[in-house]
Each structure stands twice: as structure tokens, then as C-alpha cells.
Amino acid sequence: LIDMEYWLACNEERAAQARFGAVMCCCGPCAMYRRSAMLSLLDQYETQLYRGKPSDFGEDRHLTILMLSAGFRTEYVPSAIAATVVPDTMGVYLRQQLRWARSTFRDTLLALPVLPGLDRYLTLDAIGQNVGLLLLALSVLTGIGQFALTATLPWWTILVIGSMTLVRCSVAAYRARELRFLGFALHTLVNIFPLIPLKAYALCTLSNSDWLSR
Secondary structure (H helix, E strand, O other): OHHHHHHHHHHHHHHHHHOOOEOOOOOHHHOOOOHHHHHHHHHHHHOOEEOOEEOOOOHHHHHHHHHHHOOOOEOOOOOOOOOOOOOOOHHHHHHHHHHHHHHHHHHHHHHOOOHHHOOHHHHHHHHHHHHHHHHHHHHHHHHHHHHHHHOOOOHHHHHHHHHHHHHHHHHHHHHHOOHHHHHHHHHHHHHHHHHHHHHHHHHHOOOOOOOOOO
16 A cells, blocks of 8 residues: 555655645655755755754655756656655654655645645645545544434545545556556555544644654
């Protein structure tokens, strides 16, 4: 599931953003920068702060936003090959996702002044990634409320979430030419139960800069 999650993040999300010359997060192990561009932003990059406190996670997304703010383009190269280490237990995965969620929320705020100068699609994309999660959370909460109050299953909620999941996984399977992406539907359960509460917690603890790993 993590493998497919990474594939979708790079080959769908970032590939789409690259059509406008503005990949919104150049992943740490997969990114290269022009040296002159890096040097021009090094002071800002090395003193990354949030609410006056040093912050050293989410540095790849932070650097990407600094690059875009300075007027540089960020591109996606589909032929590039990179390797990275991924979580191998649920605990490590959830700590990673907590760091990423805090980083995404923080740097989305940092990116807001940049978005109008880019493209309307990128503004819609940034809004969708955050509002879409909120709508999913509200749908799940109202479904749980319906079940608790009336002892009836929220079939419409289940049907809509299931249909959207099927469409997304089918498109991914077609584009990747791999039927295994239909199995990515299982990630919806991971997204709804561990990740939505975790991202709500991340939003409430944005000032916490702990790395949460060794």
C-alpha cells in the first residue's frame, strides 16, 4: 500500500502540478536543485522556524515553497529513478504521517501568498487536498452519528466513498497498467480510521517540532 501511495503521489499528483511548472513538494530523496538557486535561499532554509521555534522536519516541502516563492520552477522527471527507506511497522508509519501532516498544514499556509501567482489549478489542488480531507472526516462523523442514534448503516455515505475509491483506483490501474492498484482501495480504510484522527491531532499540535523517531 505504501508503494502504491508513493507511486500515486509522484506519478499523479506531482506529475499534474509539473504541467504548471510548480511541483508543490519535491520529495527529499528524489530531488535535485540548481546550486545557485540553493545558495540564494540557504540562509532562509537553514533557519526554518515555526511560530519562532526551530523546525527541521518537512524540510523538503519547505524548501520547495521557498523555491517557488523566489520565482524558480519545480519540475517532475518521470524517467528519474530513486530509492528510499519506507516504514515497515504501523507505529513508524503513523509517526511519519504525523510529521508529514504537520508539515503539509504549516507549508500550505506559507504557500498561500505564492498560489495566486502560479495557476488556478494549483490553487484548486491545494484547496482540494485540505477541504477534501475535511469533507471526508465530516462524512465519516455523520455516518457514525447516524449509526449511533438510529442503529442504521449510512448506506449513502458508504456508497459515495466506495464509488470515489473505485474510480480513483481504476484510473491508477489503467495509467500504471497494473491491476494491483485496484487493491489500493484498502488504503481508504487506513485513511479513514488511523489517518483522519491523526491529521486532526496534527492540526491541533502544529507547534510541536519533535521528529518522533530515532
